[in-house]
Amino acid sequence: MAVHTEWPNVFELRLHISPSLGGLGQREPDVIIQSLEDSSAVWRGRLVGKGQFEIELASKWLHQCETQHDTVKPSGLAQSYWVKKRQKLPSSFRCIDVRRWCLAKPGQKCRYLALSYVWGQKKVFQCTRTNVSNLEKDHGLALVRDQLPRTITDAIQLTAAMGEQYLWVDSICIVQDDDKNKQEQLSAMDAIYCVAALTIVSTSGTEASSGLSGLSPGSRTSIQHVEAVQGLKLVNSLPKVQKGANHTVWNSRGWTYQERVLSQRLLFITSSQIIFKCPHSTAYEDKLSEGIETLNNPVLDKNRTWMDVDHDPDRIELRKKINFISYVNLVEDYTPRKLSFSADILNAFTGCMSELEFTFRGTFLYGLPDTELDSAILWQPHGMIRRRIDPKTNVPLFPSWSWAGWEG
Template identity: 25%
Template sequence: MVSVCTTCKGLQKHLQALGSGIQETNSASLRWLSTTLPSLRCSTNEGCRACATLLQGILLHHDRFVGVKEERIRISAESFHQSGSTPSRQDTQDHLSVEVRWKEPGDDCYDGDEHGHDQVYPDLKLEFFTDGDGQSPFSAIGRGRQISENPLQDSGLSMARSMINECLSRHSRCRRTKPTTLPKRVLDVLLEDGSKGIRLHESDFDYDEQRYEFGEFLTLSHCWGAGRSVLKTTSKTLQTHKKNIPWSTLPRTFQDAVVLTRALGFRWLWIDSLCIVQDDSSEKLRASTHMDDIFTNSFLTIAATSAAESTDGLFLPKARPFKIQATDSKGSLYRIYVREQPPHYSFKAPFNEGAHMNDWELPFNPSEEANLQTPLLKRAWAYAERLISPRVLHFTKSEMILECREGYQCECGRIGDSVFDSRTTDSVKQEYARIISENEVRGDHANGNNNRIDSVASQLAATSLTDADKGISKRREEAIQLWSYIVTEYTARNLTYDADRLVAIIGIAKTLAGILQSGYIAGQWTFSTLGLLWHPNDSALCRRPNNVSQNIPSWSWASLEGSPIFFDNLMAMDLACTASFPSERGRSPAWSPTTGDALELTAAMATEVTFRVDGPSEYSLVKDGISVDFRPDISPPRGEDSLESGETLICVLVSMTFRSSIIGLVLKQSVSSAQTYRRVGRFECYECQRDGTDEEPNDAESLFGHWFPEIEDMTQLDDGPQRTFIVV
């Protein structure tokens, strides 16, 4: 009788019925082994052909764990049940998944807990599979999903069309409800002269008069890179480009986008650098504030997701699977393929699924590896384009990924299936689409202004926290919470020009304005005072924008660069603080990014405090011997935010949160005018300490009695004396 390998059971499915101990981890998969790399070597040396195949495939990726002690490398393998009794070829996932885990030497996160370690996404995940005939000496290794080497080949185009058709046929939010209009300029990629060149088509188009030319078009989202190689339309080249743009002048990414547009059967393509006159500042601003019209109307956004430069092209070389020769018990040769499972990059979080969006760790996936492999996803403009577009076809170094308003599809077929990839999938785009779609279905835009909400945005109002809390609808709450997530992600991404800070997000704001029914100034929705309680994730990385012409007010999150911005939108108690904006701003262009607005902040609980430097990057606010920790917006404070120890500041209490903390704003008197103030920070008090004593710190609520002893009844704050500050 032939002995069966105790490590892997020979990777033979029929042994499952013999009570071999193969573990059924869940209804969809079978666990074949859980061992260490030295044990796998030992089993290989003892003659197990299956272990030898696994070992060979793992060592082909040895560069991933160079320097790691082999005894710290753990290996597990599982295969998957077919979905349904007669699964289609498209759904077949018959490969063997091998997970390799290790911790880098000196990593403090590793505590030797194997069970906890196994819950973390593996450091390396490999797929062992056969080619189309499915022949293998090991029944646990079956056919794998093919990934096209070139999306322009028949198999690649077929996959792209299949994903798009799946989206159109199954997703109601992704379908067109009315004819689409062309932007002011688009590229005509189907010239009648038969040349490979293209030309710039200028339609009879006017935003204000609502004159449009109808047609389906695609858009390109790409990294400009250093900018030297990007072909642009200028006032000098405009007329020439309307006649012909020679093929040889197009950078590789543009050429690939044109070829793909033609292959998918479309005539029109929009590329920002060619369809906007780049040396006309007024046109650039006008086009930028109408990005929502362009990308919402686009049938498909082509995303050069892994290209850092316009010369890189869409279709970057993919790593080919390794080939392994394996034999059966009779000595017959078989070919086994092994590749790293497509990583899905920044579309997946570093944490497992199941976490609600409110509990997500933001930014969603800031890992250096993800950013390196998908540079486009690190760009702020591209983030806005991605959210607004009905569907985005991402071209990455590993596969094509279609992201739409209802989910994801990919060539490997695993991005949206937790059986194959347990990490949480970035669903902000889908949540964004759901909120907008549900609002449209309810008929909130019955006046026909679904995409023309300038009049709503110009209604600037003074609204108290109490009014906002009581009057806001569930949809409004969802929308403002979503806006907070979007701003955090947006500010975690890069912009080449500070002047674009408020411009690049206008398209998203316009699409949400119909739900929020609020004025919008400098990134702030005027109905929500809580929106002023933003704070940078790391004030040590922050600076004020270099572009002084916009004069972004200090109370706006857009006034800081360098760090993701977070918000506090939930409170347990309103501390009678209201914010209002000058009513004359309502007569200004609704979506102009030009700012400089003053904010009138009226508060029942505002007091003078002393700023104190306690150490390097350590600061506090002191009054009557009671101190609380303070983190300024910029650390160390400098420029217009400079602060000296002993300086008097104004502390305005805004709300008490469900975290049992008190949150407020810290203001500094403006140098230019004694009547105005600038925001220099936000503080959150969890506890307060009496200076010069060893007493236990008091909880946050005791701060009211220490700093505001004159207030005897907290329920009567609205009726008591209040102070107003003009914040610029």
């Protein structure tokens, strides 16, 4: 079969295998077979590391985003936005110094990465008023390393290997039994994740002890098959964001929702490959396309850059005008998620509300924007719901006119 196109080297023949009869737009194909040849084709496959990913690749993606995309030199509204976000970081803001293995207060202008992960059912080591002073001493975290969950120690190792110094992790950087400190951090959650240079996302684990898949040799099982067909090497594609991140325990939790939509750059560490996602593009470990600028093709969007094949419908965009539909979408995506403590329904959405205050130019009343209260109060359930009750007092936690007052 011969394929001819007006735009040579932009497209290549790829075989999609899917049980869906509704077309590829309906769902992600189960199998994508792509060329593994060392050619100039835009979308060519790459064999991922057997059992381990290349840290240098993640660093390269981050560097390319920071140096080539529009966010490099923000101006006007965007510049004002970032200045305010930095200023919102509390004076008590702590990070893990991955070089000294201790807690530090690096200040508002520091550069840091953040971690998004699942705590799980097992008890997680936490920073408390009792141990915080010891954790702030040089190698303070190293002394309790055997108590730290593997996902956190792996994230520390990855951060250091990427040449970064600071990492923010909720269980370690928030004094968990200090109500004042905890509230300061929760109120600044939008700033913490927005300002982070990159959010490391552990999508494959169900517990904090699961670790980052692919960081250590043999810690992941990427299944790729290579076949030679008429002299052409072909390889199957690995699961993308839809399967690699969306259909996971991590993406079902309430607290991780705002961590995802507030982060400017995400490094999804899935069970099969790493995926880099920013406002401008998405890059996959199993594809050789990093470094490609805007594709010169009138069929494609002029602003679409390298690997821009996914859109984040749940990402909060910076807008000058009120976007009520964005608010509705966020609430619809958030409310079905699971929380260990029902009373956290608004706490785990605080970052999103803080972000939306910028566009609504108002505050929120139990999850509803006061400037659009007449519309927001008309919310309707999609299915069966029940009152959100305090298990100790059997009293409703929130007003019945707010979606926060109901589970479902």
